[in-house]
Amino acid sequence: MPQNNSYIKSIDWLTVFTYVLLVAFGWFNIYAANYNPENPVFFDTSREYAKQLMWIALSLVIIWVIFMTDSKFYVAFSYFLYGLSVFLLFTVIFLGKEINGAKSWFELGPVRFQPVELAKVATALTLSRLMSRYDFSFKKRSNVLRVGLVWILPIICILLQNDTGSALVFFILVLPLYREGLSGSILVFAFIGAVVSVLTLVYPNVLILWLIIIGIYVFLSLKINIKLVGYTALVGFIGFGLSYLVFRIIGKEPRWDLFTLLAAVFISVFLAVKGISKRLKPVLPALLFMWGGIAFTISTDYFVEEILSEYQRNRINVLLGFKDDPLGAGYNVNQSKIAIGSGGILGKGYLDGTQTKFDFVPEQSTDFIFCTVGEEWGFIGTSVVVLLFMFLMIRLIILAEKQHSVFSRIYGYCVASIFFFHFSINIGMTIGLAPVIGIPLPFFSYGGSSLWGFTTLLFIFLKLDTNRGELIR
């Protein structure tokens, strides 16, 4: 029977305590974001903080149910849950209620529910089950295909709901995959791909192209002899200079991207000749990568500029927060930075914020709740929150590594990574380090659906952790 003393002891209370701290501190900040100093009502039941208190109470019920359920259930029912959540993700496209441009909510009377929260849990469980099979290996193509399918299906559905922010969350599951043996270079390529595609939307092509060339150049300089490196640079400059001269002579406006491209061609030809004659192994992949990068950059740019309509382009820019409009999308980040910055070291004091009230900061109790922390609790408050999240995530992977069961380990990584993604994008967005993608800060942001989602994610792992010495199948 699980209800004995040793069972209670087997729960990781340190994690539970961190969870309680985060939820409680989150609630106090939702209270502050809703507090109107002009009309100070101590407790208004129609306000968000009152509802959040109800959501928190219901979370306790969820936690109780999770602990009452046998760990084997989560393995056995993972496929079913996955199927159900994909079904819901699909039907919400047609039956859902549109909120903020995304059709991702089911509305049943007073209850609103976002199936993506279930999908996070189900996908994590399903990936864990797939990858914990004893013969699993990324070397088998069928395995890779299966994992890829499980991974991509919810992403497609969520993208169709127009809820790009939530879809991006699933990409972070590359981290548990990496832990289980996925090649590290894929991690690097995924990262570079993400950075490049974002950068192309912001900066002119020339800069990106130069970045790629310099990257390759640095890579090569570590692999081949120093003399050749010098020549390569020289050839590159010759290509650049020649094309520039030609344009000057003809009297045309300089096209820096074309010059850069020509420099790349010169470098490639030179390296190809030298590489073949001297049998230098690293040259081929470097050249391939360089031209791949160049092709990717140009095609992304072409796609955005030529194929997308004005409206869609605008949406992407707004979504990524790169539209330079102080009263539009850029406004949010600006206001948010001002609010956090104005907090100083110690903050203005609880309920004494001015920027996070009166709607200066949009979505001040949901996506931008961190602004309230920053304004009222200052640097002390924000760093404590960051440290609490760091502690929680590191604690989760340490616990994951202790699991005897591979299933539990993979799942632990999934949970930590999902928290990590929400944490980095949400806080990054409020301090101007990440694009504006509307996803909640775990345990802090107002809303029942997300609180329950994160609670479920975490406590299923804590439940599995109580059986850490057993093999769960």
Added chain:
Amino acid sequence: MENLNRRTLVVALIYISIGIAFVIKLFILQVYDPSYKFSAESNTRREIINYPARGLVYDRNGTLVVSNQANYDLMVVPKELKPMDTVSFCRALNISKDELKDLFNEMRVKIRNRKISTIKPSIFYKQLSAEQYGYLQEKLYKFDGFFVQRRTLRKYEYPNAGHILGYIGEVSPSTIKKDDYYINGDYHGINGIESTYEKFLRGKKGYEYVLVDVHGREKGAFRDGRFDIPAEAGKDIKLTIDIDLQKYGEELMANKIGSVVAIEPESGEILSMISAPSYDPSLFVGKKRAGNFVELSTDSLKPLFNRPIMALYPPGSTFKPLNALIGLQEGVITPQSKFECYMGYSVGSFHLGCHHHTSPLDLRQSIAGSCNAYYCHVFRDIIDNPKNETVQDGFELWKNYLVRFGFGYKLGVDFANEKRGFVPNHKTYDKIYNKSWSSLTVVSLAIGQGELLTTPLQIANMVATISNKGKYFTPHIIKEIENDTIPSKFTQIHETGVDTVNFRPVIEGMELAVWGTGGNTAGIARIPGIRICGKTGTAENPHGEDHSVFVAFAPKDNPKIAIAVYVENGGFGSTYAAPIASLMVEKYLKKEIDPSRKWIEKRMLEGDLIHATK
């Protein structure tokens, strides 16, 4: 930890590096770089409130009674205040340096007492003159933290009906707590219809949001004005009063203390309601309001006291028709019943006096002649009716008639501070007389005295009910609300439980009281061509001369006006109250006073009961 492999470390490092990046960025943002603190101060969204025009007030004939005038308040946001050139500030406002100091001190005290907020605007200087406004508007950018707020003030077209109209003034902190529509410095209706119909009259505030820089200069609409809300004008209302009649009544009541209430019987609409001494509602507009208010509220004659609904008097003889009705309904008398009167009513050693008149009298004559003895008989017969087992039962039966006629409880007129008066029940007397009392003990109730207390409005309503032969609508002052309906309680009919047939002899008695030939009749109330019915009364005043009371309605058939007039220290009903009541009726029904009665009008207009006695 032996299986903490390289890949685990990579994942942990990714987590940690982001965490470190955040802490560094947060340190720069919150501690190292002061520019964000500066922009938080400069970055203010100012909410500009557009106050809507308050609803206009018309009288029953569509005459404009209350309108609006523009007004400007100088507002301050204390937290935004910066050192400034006080000399030019004083010059702009045309005030002395000491006055400015006082204003700032006042502000500081209010902040300390948490009456106003330091981050939201509150009034600094009320109601700028056109001159001050013009001058300030140009210089305002020099004075950080100040701006001018446009509001509408009331404009009263007549110097009358002050008690009915009420006034508007700044909201109190307790009101703000109750209704979050208001913020500090807002105006709302206080008293009268301004207060009762506040929700209709006030409209809806509009909001406009602009970004302002450190100097308070507007930097354009906030987020393209997507949060702006346009103001909605207040709803106009139409009152039941006839402003000309109201004005005439106030003139007649000049230099007297008392009340006049005139009601249209068929609808319960109040045609005029006068509280004397009255005051000009314009006294409550503008900068002199506070001073005028103090002056009026400390006046020994209590001009702010709304007598028609708040003053309590024993009803006196005006109550006799009601006792007659109850007697008829209970079957203890018929219109032909006669009772002897030997200068009063005597049982054993008990004697209640009456004046000299022929005896015996029948019902009609008893009303006309106001015979006390007759009503002692009627009252005792009602209470001691054999069908009542105890005196208590009989008393309750009698009391319940009074309640159904609107006594003892608030009628529910559209004013907040209406008094309910007092109708005793049997428990009152059980307590006083230790349960041993009889109808004789309380017989003074028969002639409207004893413990009874009524408001002039209740008496006017009783007259309206009698003229209507037993039905009434709750008296009210609201006739129409723009695009809305008046409260339903004003359109529900009330029944009194007295049969229609029983009203005829009583009404004829009241007719006889004016048109008869007896010695005690109110012949002075006769109006040529109008069959007016009335009843004199005297409210006993232990402190001096009795109060003069007269109730009337006219015409006898299909009555258009019912009226109650109280003149304090006016002596007999026929001295002041009856002439004033009849002049009001004549004015309302015929628009002007018959030449044969001009002398009465002159005497009433000139009559002075206040300064003569002093």
